[in-house]
Amino acid sequence: MTGQYPETRPRRLRQAPWIRRLTREHVLGVDDLVWAVVVSDRADPTEPVAAMPGVERLSVKALAKAAKEAERLGIPAIALFPHVDPAKKDAQGTEALNPDGLVAQAIRAVKDAAPGVGVICDVALDPFTDHGHDGLLQDGRILNDETVARLVEQALMQARAGCDVIAPSDMMDGRIGAIRAALEAEGFTDTLILSYAAKYASAFYGPYREAIGSATALKGDKQTYQMDPGNAEEALREVALDLSEGADMVMVKPGMPYLDIVRAVSQTFGVPTFAFQVSGEYAMIEAAAANGWLDGNRAMLESLMAFKRAGAAGIVTYYAPRAAKALG
């Protein structure tokens, strides 16, 4: 395949920007970005998230402005994550189904402000439960089928509010099929499903739980529903199941520590495979950059490029606007 030195000198291809650009295998562009946005039901327009410098919780009004910014920057879609008043949380996560609640308002605000920007909504109960779990809790166990029934209602509420992409992140079994059937039955035949198919029980979600206010709420851990970090084959089984149940696109999460999974999924199934550069990945880069230990902008772009190289169709990231600006 390749010759021997000195006939072959790989450095010839690296000697100047023009030839590096010409022979580059993967390109990162604004089309690859999904902006992860935390939306809050508080009145303040913005509120900093301590563990994620540069990220703010946005009011619905501020979110509408952000949607316009996304449109201006050419970012294709926004993924919404709600921070609700703790007083609205209960054991069943009832607020998750509220057709006039924060998520429905947020969907409408984005669609009104920037109709051409795709809206992606998380389906899971954790922002709304007082115990911080993604499902219904009974005697210390997370109920699967009872949870799925509520997730279906949550997904329908989102679709009715105008959400383009339903993104179940709860890791219950059978939820993709149940949600797809319900969407078809209600005539939402064009509503996309992006399944968090391979989602691991990860320490890298730490800052997110602060961002949406479920950190103090969470009792125990999520290991009975999220995947074990030691597993790779299981990720392929999870993806196969979700595709057979009607997912249009799949997600691997977290991102950078799981690039092998991104590669395996995209190669094995040939479906649009997304990676989530989660809160902890963002926080790591920002913490090191704040200390002057690495160049934050370069680390951001390099980390995003890594997802493309691994085979990702796109990346859900808190960096989206900053990356879009850096990419020009």
Ligand code: PBG
């Ligand atoms: C919950 C959910 C989580 C994230 C997105 N949706 C956290 C969790 O499962 O505990 C994490 C996002 C991030 O860390 O940036 N269903």
